[in-house]
C-alpha cells in the first residue's frame with residue numbers, strides 16, 4: 001500500500017507540469033553519443049511517447065556524429081573536426097546523408113514506433129524544411145577562436161526553416177523526427193550541426209522548450225563543476241575565456257538563438273541518464289543546465 005501511495009505522489013508531482021505544457025511543443029535534440037546504448041535508446045523512446053500521450057508535442061532533431069565517423073572509417077575516408085564542425089567534402093557529404101537520413105533517422109522512427117508512438121522521419125529536403133547556405137568558414141572559425149581557419153566544405157548554416165510540414169504532422173498527432181541535412185538554394189545538400197538545427201527548429205516553431213541531450217552532465221564551469229542555471233547574456237564570455245569549447249559551442253549557440261526568438265527555456269542535459277527528458281520536464285529540480 002505504502003508503495004502505491006508513493007507511486008501516486010510521483011504522478012502528482014508531474015501534474016502541474018502536464019498542465020503547464022499541455023498542447024505545447026518541445027524540441028528535443030537527440031545526440032549521437034546519447035544513442036549508443038540500447039537501454040538508453042529504449043528509455044528515450046518511452047519518454048517521447050509518454051510526452052505525446054499526455055498532450056505535449058515532441059519534435060526530435062537528431063545527430064549521428066559517431067555513426068557517421070564509423071562508416072567513414074570503414075570506407076577508409078579520413079575525417080576531422082574544426083571548431084566543432086566536420087570538414088565535409090563531397091564524398092563525405094554523401095556518407096553523411098546516407099548515415100543520417102538513411103540509417104539513423106529510420107532507426108529512431110522505428111524505435112519510437114515500437115514503443116507505441118507514431119513517428120515520421122524527415123530531412124531538411126522534405127517540404128523544404130531546412131533551407132541552408134554554405135557557412136562562412138572564416139567568419140565562424142574566427143569568431144569562436146578555432147585553432148585553424150580552413151574551408152569547411154559542404155557545412156551549412158540554417159538560412160530558413162519552413163516549419164509547415166512539421167506543424168501539419170503535429171496537428172495530425174505524429175511525432176516528427178528530423179535529420180540535420182539542409183537543402184541549399186543551389187540544390188546542394190549541406191551538413192549542418194544538429195544542435196544548430198534544433199535551435200532553429202525551436203525558434204521557427206516558437207517552441208516552449210529546447211532540450212539538448214548530450215554526453216556530459218550539462219555546462220561545466222572553469223573548475224569542472226556543473227552550472228545549474230545561467231543567463232544567456234553570460235554565455236559568450238564563457239566561450240571567449242575558453243570554458244566552453246568544442247562540441248559545447250554549437251549547443252549553447254543553439255540555445256541562445258532559440259531564446260532570442262522567444263523559446264521560454266533551453267536545457268542542456270545528460271543523455272547518459274535514463275529518462276533524463278522526463279526528469280527535466282516533470283520534476284521541480286530538473287537536471288543539467290538551464291539557460292534563461
Ligand SMILES: Nc1ncnc2c1ncn2[C@@H]1O[C@H](COP(=O)(O)OP(=O)(O)O)[C@@H](O)[C@H]1O
Nearest residue numbers: 031033214215216218219220243244245247248
Ligand atoms: N564547459 C563545458 N561543459 C561541458 N562540456 C564541455 C564544455 N566545453 C566543452 N565541452 C565538451 O563538449 C562535449 C559535448 O559535445 P559533443 O561531444 O559534440 O556532444 P554530442 O555528441 O552530444 O553532440 C562534452 O563531452 C565536452 O567534452
Ligand SMILES: CC(=O)N[C@@H](CCC(=O)OP(=O)(O)O)C(=O)O
Nearest residue numbers: 031032063064065085086193194
Ligand atoms: C557540420 C557537422 O559537424 N555536422 C555533424 C552532423 C551530425 C551531428 O551533429 O551529430 P551529433 O549531434 O551526434 O554530434 C557531423 O557531421 O557529425
